[in-house]
Amino acid sequence: MKKAALRKEFxxxxxxxxxxWxxxxxxxxxxxxxxxxxxxxxxxxxxxxxxxGSREIDTFFIIESFRITFPTMRIAAPYIIPGTREMEHFLVTPFTHLVVxxxxxxxxxxxxxxxxxPEEIDIVLVPLLAFDRKGYRVGYGGGYYDRFLPQTRPDCIKMGLSLFEEVDEIQDVDEYDIPLDLCITPTRTYDFKN
Known part of the structure; x- marks a missing residue:
C-alpha cells in the first residue's frame, strides 16, 4: 500500500x-x-x-514512568520553529512550561x-501511523523527522512506537525516508538493524 492509503487506514x-484498549x-x-x-x-x-485529542501514543505516560525508572536520563522534546519545517529540541522536566x-x-x-x-541525543522516539517489515514508516506527512534525524549522530537509535503491528510494505518509499532501527508495539520489539 502507499503512504496516503495507509495514513487514512491507520x-x-x-x-x-x-x-x-x-x-x-x-x-x-x-x-x-x-x-x-x-x-x-x-x-x-x-x-x-x-x-x-488524536489518540496518539501517550508519551507523557512514558516520560513519567522513565522519571522513576531512569532518574538520571535526560528527556527532550521537539519545538517546531514557526513558519518552517524545522525543529529545535528542549529538555522536558517536571518544571518545563509547555505551550500548545x-x-x-x-x-x-x-x-x-x-x-x-541533536548530536547530544542517544535515542529518538519517532511518531508514526504505520511501519513496514524493512523499518520504513508512514508519518503525518510533514517531513519534520526526515529533516531532524540526519542531524543526530550515526549511532543514535531511531525507534518507532506503534499501537499496531507491521504492514508488509510501504510502496512509495523515497530517498528522503529514513528507516527506523527498531519499532516497539504492545506485543514485541522489531529490530531492523539485523
Whole structure:
C-alpha cells in the first residue's frame, strides 16, 4: 500500500479504538520500551509529545514512568520553529512550561526551556501511523523527522512506537525516508538493524 492509503487506514483504526484498549496498549508499549532501555546506557532520550485529542501514543505516560525508572536520563522534546519545517529540541522536566502549538501539540516553551543539540541525543522516539517489515514508516506527512534525524549522530537509535503491528510494505518509499532501527508495539520489539 502507499503512504496516503495507509495514513487514512491507520488514522481510522486509531479513531475507532476503544479507550480501555488504548490505555492497555500504551502500558504494554511503555513496558517493552523500559525493557529495551534498561540494557542500554542512554543519557538523553528524545520523544514526541502526543497531539491533543488524536489518540496518539501517550508519551507523557512514558516520560513519567522513565522519571522513576531512569532518574538520571535526560528527556527532550521537539519545538517546531514557526513558519518552517524545522525543529529545535528542549529538555522536558517536571518544571518545563509547555505551550500548545497550532496543531494542538504540546511543546516545551523555547523561551524558558533548556536547549538540547541533536548530536547530544542517544535515542529518538519517532511518531508514526504505520511501519513496514524493512523499518520504513508512514508519518503525518510533514517531513519534520526526515529533516531532524540526519542531524543526530550515526549511532543514535531511531525507534518507532506503534499501537499496531507491521504492514508488509510501504510502496512509495523515497530517498528522503529514513528507516527506523527498531519499532516497539504492545506485543514485541522489531529490530531492523539485523
Amino acid at each position: 488514522l481510522q483504526k486509531r479513531k475507532e479504538a476503544d479507550e480501555r 488504548l490505555v492497555e496498549k500504551n502500558a504494554l508499549i511503555t513496558q517493552n520500551l523500559e525493557k529495551y532501555v534498561q540494557d542500554e546506557h542512554f543519557k538523553t532520550l528524545h520523544t514526541f509529545l502526543p497531539q491533543l 502549538n497550532q496543531w494542538k501539540i504540546p511543546e516545551p516553551d523555547p523561551v524558558s526551556s533548556e536547549k538540547v543539540r
